[in-house]
Amino acid sequence: MTAQNWRRLNLAMPWLVIIGLLIVWQAVVQIFGIAPFVLPAPTEVWSAFLEYRDPILHNALFTLQNTIFGFVLGIVFGVLLGVVIGSSRLIYNGLYPLLIGINSVPKAAVVPILVLWLGIGTAPAIATSFLLCFFPIAVNVATGLATVEPELEDVLRSLGASKLDILRKVGLPRSLPYFFASLKVAITLAFVGTVISETLASNDGIGYLMLQASSQFRVPLMFAGLAVIAVMGIATYLIFAVLEARLTGWATRRHDAPMSGGG
């Protein structure tokens, strides 16, 4: 196989896998005659999507909006928290157990409390997605900062660099790859948070739509809702993957990069 064909195959692989999965799914449903309210075939999901596309898109937009809000809050708070716990051993030791505790609490159990404080709809959805996504960001930024080579710090300190100098020149650039890796995890978690909250306490959003569809046994519609969330998740993930490749290319050396001689 030539190098070019190999690259084409690499690009096509994700699509081939998805199409293959859909074909198997369709075949299984038809061969075993599975009822649509147990597992609808992809074609039925698609026609449900077309039939309800206006409400689906309206609710998807609502979900997307809340997710992005929660995600942005998560980035701001997560980065600040990460910088703080990553630059001080004392604060790290003090806060880490608490953070683990907060992160271990199932967020579905927190939504009723958030509803009590914030009402229903947008606010608890943003809050839940925020709660789910700040943690990986903070932990990764802190890891990036905490793993700066001590010798490099010595070089800068012997030049009279302040803590802020070291953070700006070394710490932050160094933790950028960790930060982007966490964004890819965090954005998907943010979707999870929004949908949980919408399912429990909202009159809008994909979560609410699915709850309604479920109560009316419109199983194909539920699957259409799931598919829309999955597509939004993949799309936002891709955005950050591209940003990551642009901004932190130095951390993932390409094999085809030109090599220079010895000496």
Added chain:
Amino acid sequence: MTNAAGASGGSALPSDKFLDLDAVALRYGGPEGTLALDGTTLAVARGEFAAVVGPSGCGKSSLMKLVTGLLPCSAGSIRVAGAEVNGPLKIAGMAFQNPTLLPWRNTLLNTMLPLEIVQPHRHRLRRERDAYVAQARELLAAVGLAGFEDKQPWMLSGGMQQRASLCRALIHKPELLMLDEPFGALDAFTREELWGVLQTLWLERKFTCVLVTHDLREAAYLADVIFVMSARPGRIVAAHRVDLPRPRTVETTFDKTFIDLVHVIRGEIAKVRGEASSKQPRVA
């Protein structure tokens, strides 16, 4: 080795005592901790090239951190350029065995890093950027890195990375250069080549240099004066003047004076290692 009274008493320091350590001790981790250095006394004149050699674990690297003010000493006094060291020095450049270049910066920007931190360059950098870039390019060319300014560190070989690391240590024209086994991880040929590069830079710029190494030939090739340290807790057990003409070349290393000197130091280190291992039971 505790002749503290005579040297630093009363009168002003002799002007050529650029670096002056007097009965310096360093203990890690509180009063019960490990004693890394004990009663270390040495002096290096301005513009002199000093080497510190000793068995591994004798506290050579601790000495580096003490002199540059990254660690406070537990006892004794350290003076650099006549002033007591009580915080990180601002006139020092440092290079280590690990080149520690920043992978997100190319060679040129890595070299220029100190200019973004040290005054007065930090203030002038934006306005006089072209002049500084020219300086950095010139320095890189002097160590044989012309044409590699735009390469990322991982595209360079180990020897080239170490050259860039040397440039970074020197770009802000420090009065004191501290080197901690800078060539330790390189192959023998590259190492000898870089001895020449470093010697040329030093002959041109005449900064005061302290080289910590376990390579005795390296010490004898580069240094004006070699201090031999004992095993932990480290102290200076001998000092040797190296009276070989400059510039020295690889040929010099086959000179009888050179070989005899290395031989003598080799013996001294074998002796302090022997003393150290007879003090504590050997662990298999």
